[in-house]
Amino acid sequence: MLxxxxxxxxxxxxxxxxxxxxIPDCKLVGVCDREPLMAKQLGERFGISACFGDVTExxxxxxxxxxxxxxxxxxxCMLAKECLNAGSHVYLEKPFTVTAEEAKSLIQLADHxxxxxxxxxxxxxxLEMMEMRRLVNGGFLGGRPVHVESYFSYDLGDKSxxxxxxxxxQHWVRQLPGQLLHNVISHGIARLAxxxxxxxxxxxxxxxxxxxxxxxxxxxxxxELRVMLRDxxxxxxxxxxSTQIRALNELRIYGPVGSITVDVVSGSVIRxxxxxxxxxxxxFIPPLRNSREHFRNAGLNLTNFxxxxxxxxAGMKELIERFYNSIRLDTTPPIPYREIILxxxxxxxxxxxxxxxxxxxxxxxxxVASVSTLPLQPTVQ
Amino acid sequence: xxxxxxxxxxxxIEDPVLVTGxxxxxxxxxxxxxxxxxxxxxxxxxxxxxxxxxLETVASPYTNNARLGLIKGDLLSRDDxxxxxxxxxxxxxxxxxxxxSFAGAFMNSALATRNLMSAFLEVAKPRRFVNISxxxxxxxxxxxxxxxxDETCELEEQPQERFDAYCFGKLKQEEVxxxxxxxRGLPYVIVRPGTVFGPGKQELTGRIGIxxxxxxxxxxxxxQLPLTFVDNCADAIVLAGxxxxxxxxxxxxxxxxxxxxxxxxxxxxNAVGPFFSIRVPYPLAYGLSWAWEKYSKWSKGQLxxxxxxxxxxxxxxxxxxxxRKLRERLGWQPKVSxxxxxxxxxxxxxxxxxxxxxx
Numbered sequence: 112m113l114x115x116x117x118x119x120x121x122x123x124x125x126x127x128x129x130x131x132x133x134i135p136d137c138k139l140v141g142v143c144d145r146e147p148l149m150a151k152q153l154g155e156r157f158g159i160s161a162c163f164g165d166v167t168e169x170x171x172x173x174x175x176x177x178x179x180x181x182x183x184x185x186x187x188c189m190l191a192k193e194c195l196n197a198g199s200h201v202y203l204e205k206p207f208t209v210t211a212e213e214a215k216s217l218i219q220l221a222d223h224x225x226x227x228x229x230x231x232x233x234x235x236x237x238l239e240m241m242e243m244r245r246l247v248n249g250g251f252l253g254g255r256p257v258h259v260e261s262y263f264s265y266d267l268g269d270k271s272x273x274x275x276x277x278x279x280x281q282h283w284v285r286q287l288p289g290q291l292l293h294n295v296i297s298h299g300i301a302r303l304a305x306x307x308x309x310x311x312x313x314x315x316x317x318x319x320x321x322x323x324x325x326x327x328x329x330x331x332x333x334x335e336l337r338v339m340l341r342d343x344x345x346x347x348x349x350x351x352x353s354t355q356i357r358a359l360n361e362l363r364i365y366g367p368v369g370s371i372t373v374d375v376v377s378g379s380v381i382r383x384x385x386x387x388x389x390x391x392x393x394x395f396i397p398p399l400r401n402s403r404e405h406f407r408n409a410g411l412n413l414t415n416f417x418x419x420x421x422x423x424x425a426g427m428k429e430l431i432e433r434f435y436n437s438i439r440l441d442t443t444p445p446i447p448y449r450e451i452i453l454x455x456x457x458x459x460x461x462x463x464x465x466x467x468x469x470x471x472x473x474x475x476x477x478x479v480a481s482v483s484t485l486p487l488q489p490t491v492q
Numbered sequence: 493x494x495x496x497x498x499x500x501x502x503x504x505i506e507d508p509v510l511v512t513g514x515x516x517x518x519x520x521x522x523x524x525x526x527x528x529x530x531x532x533x534x535x536x537x538x539x540x541x542x543x544x545x546x547l548e549t550v551a552s553p554y555t556n557n558a559r560l561g562l563i564k565g566d567l568l569s570r571d572d573x574x575x576x577x578x579x580x581x582x583x584x585x586x587x588x589x590x591x592x593s594f595a596g597a598f599m600n601s602a603l604a605t606r607n608l609m610s611a612f613l614e615v616a617k618p619r620r621f622v623n624i625s626x627x628x629x630x631x632x633x634x635x636x637x638x639x640x641x642d643e644t645c646e647l648e649e650q651p652q653e654r655f656d657a658y659c660f661g662k663l664k665q666e667e668v669x670x671x672x673x674x675x676r677g678l679p680y681v682i683v684r685p686g687t688v689f690g691p692g693k694q695e696l697t698g699r700i701g702i703x704x705x706x707x708x709x710x711x712x713x714x715x716q717l718p719l720t721f722v723d724n725c726a727d728a729i730v731l732a733g734x735x736x737x738x739x740x741x742x743x744x745x746x747x748x749x750x751x752x753x754x755x756x757x758x759x760x761x762n763a764v765g766p767f768f769s770i771r772v773p774y775p776l777a778y779g780l781s782w783a784w785e786k787y788s789k790w791s792k793g794q795l796x797x798x799x800x801x802x803x804x805x806x807x808x809x810x811x812x813x814x815x816r817k818l819r820e821r822l823g824w825q826p827k828v829s830x831x832x833x834x835x836x837x838x839x840x841x842x843x844x845x846x847x848x849x850x851x
Contacts, residue, residue, distance in 0.1 A: 120595060121595050122591075122593040122595045122596050124595060125593060125594060129793065133792060146603065148602065148603060149595065149598070149599065149603070152594070152595065152598045152602070152664065153595065156594060156652050274539065274540065275539075275566075277540070278539040278566070279539065279566050279569075281566075281569065282566075328540065416794070419790075419792060419794050421794060422791070422792065422793055422794040423793070
């Protein structure tokens with residue numbers, strides 16, 4: 112039985128508790144928040160009696176096998192080091208750390224201590240993302256990916272979250288080097304990192320502030336981001352983050368023969384095989400094949416619903432379960448360390464380009480664009 | 493009666509008063525009432541600058557006689573709470589967490605309130621802390637349909653089972669207020685407004701029905717609605733902070749001549765134009781909620797238990813409501829009749845008649 116503890120009892124902690132409770136042979140033994148009332152409310156709602164206001168006290172008292180850290184990212188590195196030093200494996204919510212340097216140091220520490228860490232890139236483990244991976248590994252693309260695209264949108268209409276940080280310059284989101292983008296783009300970047308080589312030769316990032324945000328008074332917050340990337344082997348990638356486009360969460364992978372579109376919003380995987388059709392058949396056969404794909408996805412989703420597999424945060428439960436299994440069986444963690452570091456390194460570079468002088472206090476007068484040709488070489492574990 | 497009770501308010505008109513959530517729906521009316529009663533030093537803490545224009549409009553007729561201090565801040569910041577409460581005698585705590593998550597609701601209701609009370613005790617000489625709660629804290633599970641729901645009724649014991657983060661936040665907020673009252677001697681009053689309506693809030697209350705599935709389901713039927721017009725509600729809130737001898741008390745706020753769900757919906761439809769709706773009687777709603785709740789448990793939350801028996805009961809069982817305590821102890825009476833209130837509410841749709849409004 113794995114003993115699990117949570118540090119940081121805010122909104123995301125509830126999702127962790129729900130996911131952990133679905134996994135056999137593990138038990139929540141403690142919750143901790145520097146605001147003891149927050150720990151108490153989580154403990155009360157889920158029947159966890161060991162509530163703490165100090166992480167040192169918690170790891171000493173309940174000696175957890177695994178600690179989930181769900182605090183603001185500024186505290187991730189420090190808390191994770193404390194837990195690793197106390198002998199616990201660590202699951203860190205996204206973004207893994209504030210910088211790639213911190214990510215590397217944590218992973219090194221975990222390796223030296225013979226412990227494991229993982230990042231909360233749970234959208235990598237949704238049902239449709241796992242099907243995509245099965246197709247890619249089965250050779251559907253007909254070779255290595257030539258081009259990868261990741262689209263991610265975020266609804267700023269959610270006043271409970273957006274209102275809090277837009278109205279408060281001291282909010283922890285506003286204190287991150289990449290501000291709003293820093294807190295939300297790692298899901299979208301992580302799925303590019305999976306298919307990119309460690310050595311990137313080019314990143315071009317441009318960012319701007321949307322019209323709707325201009326009226327919010329949050330002058331320095333950028334919320335429209337486009338990034339072009341190229342790795343040493345020539346694979347290219349494109350990332351689009353938007354607060355103006357609604358409900359967009361897609362991955363598109365193009366290979367020499369086939370391509371795959373994963374729509375995380377509708378839980379669909381659309382397979383496209385490039386086959387030549389004679390004459391006018393090219394206008395009829397491919398659309399019919401696409402229709403068949405959509406029907407297939409609807410059927411799969413219905414089956415998964417009937418089988419009770421289509422629940423919210425299925426990706427989180429899958430990732431956590433795989434992480435726990437890697438601890439029990441002493442195998443490699445579900446997310447390769449090189450992907451975690453590469454994700455952090457790409458984010459570092461994006462933020463360096465779009466906030467070239469750090470956080471700016473004046474209004475954004477024009478979009479920012481610059482080009483990096485410096486190779487980014489994260490340490491490969 | 494109102495004048496009589498206000499002849500001896502617990503503070504003088506020069507004493508500073510703080511209003512949190514002043515930029516919200518009820519806040520500007522509370523500020524206006526305070527200005528009408530002659531208070532000259534009113535402070536408002538608001539989270540965003542967008543609220544300021546609304547408050548400045550409210551205050552503009554009184555600028556010669558009164559000071560309206562606007563403080564931009566966040567109640568989750570202890571420093572902001574200290575700034576806002578410094579020297580204040582009465583706090584009207586209207587700011588509400590509308591988060592859908594339990595942790596968020598707790599943070600923005602209970603924690604924010606704790607910070608505010610703590611600062612109030614630290615840097616002021618508190619005469620009263622008026623905590624604005626909600627009818628959402630009640631459980632009518634054991635009450636019969638049509639029974640009176642008043643201040644003595646049971647509070648919800650299982651907000652998690654009811655899947656109601658707002659209810660949870662408000663319950664915990666009340667808990668922390670009572671705790672400060674007992675342990676730290678903070679004089680407080682808790683007020684629980686019913687369904688507050690008026691110009692500026694276009695949505696229909698969930699007690700009438702829902703449009704979760706893309707069309708309107710009318711669930712309220714002939715239930716009486718615990719309505720209170722925004723100005724009447726604000727008047728009651730202001731009195732709760734000023735009338736002597738009510739420390740530690742709790743007051744429900746509802747108006748007179750309460751309409752039924754059916755009557756309210758008919759008036760609303762008449763104003764905005766017809767839209768498709770289905771009437772679901774309470775026994776059927778209860779049965780469906782039971783089935784949803786069971787499925788949710790069986791599927792381990794594949795469908796979250798958004799519909800459940802506790803929620804169904806709280807919103808659509810149907811009770812009757814009274815403002816007797818409010819009248820007797822605070823000397824309150826609704827100054828705006830229900831007819832005028834509903835007229836004011838519906839007038840906001842005059843320019844948009846024929847457009848289907850989102851619920």
